[in-house]
Amino acid sequence: MYKILLVEDDRNTLEGLAEILNQEGYEVVKAIDGNSAVKEIKSSPFNLILTDLLLPDFDGIEVAQQAWKEQSEVMIIMITAFGSVKHAVNAMKQGIYDYLTKPIDIDELLIVISKAINEQQLRIENISLKDKIKSKYHYDNIIGNSGKMQEVFHKVNKIANSDATVLLRGDSGTGKELIARAIHYNSPRKNKNMMEIDCSSIPETLLESELFGHEKGSFTGAHKMMKGKFEIADGGTIFLDEIGELSSSVQVKLLRFLQEKRFNRVGGTKFISVDVRVIAATNANLEEKIKDKLYREDLYYRLNVIPIFLPALKERRDDIGPLLEHFLKKFSLKNKKNINGINSEALAICHEYHWPGNVRELENAIENAVVLADDSILKPEDLPFYMNVKKQDLKFKDLNKEVGSDYQSQIEYAERMILMDALKETNGNKTHAANQLGFSIRTMRNKTRKYGL
Ligand SMILES: Nc1ncnc2c1ncn2[C@@H]1O[C@H](COP(=O)(O)OP(=O)(O)OP(=O)(O)O)[C@@H](O)[C@H]1O
Ligand SMILES: [Mg+2]
Structure with missing residues (x-):
């Protein structure tokens, strides 16, 4: 539940707004002036502060500044009397999210609040993503x-x-x-x-x-x-x-x-x-x-x-070995499995394969293999089936054994083969492959994503 601090010196407005926000599912804490607002800010975190610009003790901008000292991610929306828009614009420059003029239009208020919280969540995600990526x-x-x-x-x-x-x-x-x-x-x-x-x-x-x-x-x-x-x-x-x-x-x-x-x-x-x-x-x-x-x-x-x-990966085959090792470690750790290598036969298959989906395809193949493997060393049978066979050796009716006998998996297998062929012929160029097969680049992209190509 998102938590809002409501700061307003007019008691009727304060109670009225608090009730509306409660009904909308927000947790609301009320403060009647700047000092009690600051006290609340120091005692618990808020997603958003909705404050009157003019308060009896000090103004809303000061509330904002105090708040940011404690909680750098808190979003602030200002309420101003008609005529003090200039102050509000000034406040925007200092970093408040938005302002509303009195009398407050409730629909507008609710939209602004939900947008502010959305933006805050995005920022938070972004920050945590940044941390992740920094280490990665x-x-x-x-x-x-x-x-x-x-x-x-x-x-x-x-x-x-x-x-x-x-x-x-x-x-x-x-x-x-x-x-x-x-x-x-x-x-x-x-x-x-x-x-x-x-x-x-x-x-x-x-x-x-x-x-x-x-x-x-x-x-x-x-x-x-x-x-x-x-x-x-x-x-x-x-x-x-x-x-x-x-x-x-x-x-x-x-x-x-x-x-x-x-x-x-x-x-x-x-x-x-x-x-x-x-x-x-x-x-x-x-x-x-x-x-x-x-x-x-x-x-x-x-x-x-x-x-x-x-x-393309097939033009830098020296990278295949180190990439295999990298993804083996990564997915063994992720899946809590103890897989510490790949046998020479499987390695040879990986080295020869043409990898139309490049590193992404290799990553997917290894993730799959790690999940499926019963041994601590990957073997050819752990690799995706299509890597193990030369296409010309394959009779369509043989698929039953290998792919699963249901109609859907056979259709998917056949589709994958067709896509891979087209990609191979066009040197991995999706636009050309899509043209060749007669569908849009968007469809092509969806299909190649689906099959990890
Ligand atoms: N050199 C590399 N080392 C480790 N991982 C890699 C490397 N290159 C690609 N990957 C991994 O392969 C996957 C695909 O990479 P990425 O999304 O950057 O490709 P892309 O060129 O943007 O593909 P697309 O054009 O389909 O968007 C990602 O999971 C990425 O982490
Ligand atoms: Mg990309």
């Missing part, structure tokens, strides 16, 4: 002994300190996201936000507002101003994944940001300047898209300031 991405958790990966690390080292835009290229599962995080967490921006957004998973119409925010009333459903990812990432980094999937209007807006470091929210005219480093990633062939007039060339040049190419 000391490079030594990114495996890459091959010359090709060493070159990547070298480049990451060289550019982490700069603000230059980075474009990560490489097939699905090669580690683009991992490298993006390594850049951020090894840069001077590491203590600020890293916002990640998958441009292909958000409907075109919402993407612009997700990225740049929107003003209240800018479209149906925009009941309140909302900050976009660029604003939240101020001082930090934004990771734009699947950058090949932008509509032309978002391409224009992103280009403008890269040129001028400022933008306006959807429906707004005011320019907002932020200091954000952009890291973009794609496995699409942008050069081809430019030729087909689907992608702006000028945007491409702005994004491609520092290109980093992540090679």
